[in-house]
Amino acid sequence: MTRRRWIADEVSANRAALVGAHAEHLVRVLRARVGQDFDIATGETVRRGRIVSVSDGRVEFDLAEEVSATPAVPITLLLSIFKFDRMEWAIEKCTELGVARIIPAIARRTDPHLATASRKRVERWQRIALQAAEQSRRAAPPEITEPLKLADTLNLPAALRVVLCESEEQTRLSDVMKSVVTSNDTTGGILLAVGPEGGWTDDELQRFQQAKWTSASLGNTILRAETAAIAAAAVVASTLCTL
Numbered sequence: 001m002t003r004r005r006w007i008a009d010e011v012s013a014n015r016a017a018l019v020g021a022h023a024e025h026l027v028r029v030l031r032a033r034v035g036q037d038f039d040i041a042t043g044e045t046v047r048r049g050r051i052v053s054v055s056d057g058r059v060e061f062d063l064a065e066e067v068s069a070t071p072a073v074p075i076t077l078l079l080s081i082f083k084f085d086r087m088e089w090a091i092e093k094c095t096e097l098g099v100a101r102i103i104p105a106i107a108r109r110t111d112p113h114l115a116t117a118s119r120k121r122v123e124r125w126q127r128i129a130l131q132a133a134e135q136s137r138r139a140a141p142p143e144i145t146e147p148l149k150l151a152d153t154l155n156l157p158a159a160l161r162v163v164l165c166e167s168e169e170q171t172r173l174s175d176v177m178k179s180v181v182t183s184n185d186t187t188g189g190i191l192l193a194v195g196p197e198g199g200w201t202d203d204e205l206q207r208f209q210q211a212k213w214t215s216a217s218l219g220n221t222i223l224r225a226e227t228a229a230i231a232a233a234a235v236v237a238s239t240l241c242t243l
Helices: 020-029 084-096 112-118 122-135 173-183 202-210 225-240
Strands: 005-007 010-012 015-019 037-041 046-055 058-067 073-080 099-106 160-164 190-194 214-216
Touching: 005 122, 015 020, 020 058, 037 058, 073 084, 073 225, 084 099, 084 122, 084 225, 099 112, 099 122, 160 173, 173 214, 173 225, 190 225, 202 214
Parallel strands: 005 037, 073 099, 073 190, 160 190, 160 214
Antiparallel strands: 010 015, 015 058, 037 046, 046 058
């Protein structure tokens, strides 16, 4: 039987702990008890952990041998801010797909109220990512940064930078990824930009082009922002897993 995986809040030598609401979920919902074994991600490795202490707001583990863990996929998702319920769903699913980092971006068509409120949502997004990472047996959740203006993201380094553009008629994302398979080089990772509801403006697309991003589409249909993010992450992640 596959052991449930938890990402430790505290680690010291051969001991680890879950604290606060994280521990409460294990205690109250899953009825944790001393002697149970779980996989515990410590930030550097995943190790087998046995519960040695259960108390209010804290569960402690003894750590034993290291167990195998799949590394995060080297994808940074530049995710334009859109309606929070849908954005949370995109963050959850892209975490399950293995994305390494998510950068919330403020685009021209981002609702001003959402842009203002987004800085107070980062902690919630990080909690959602943590829960999705544990559910999908990742060794660590993706990094979720503070929201950035699009202008501050255009020159971020990566081996390949792709902006999804529904008006792109010549190049599909799958075609771009074929070139990655041919070169077999993902050093520096892949930066993938997904626009807000309504898409990128012409001015923004021009700025992407000037910054040497590759423009690609997911096909002939128009997808919601959250669907596009998940579909694109799946295409890139599945390609990278073949390298």
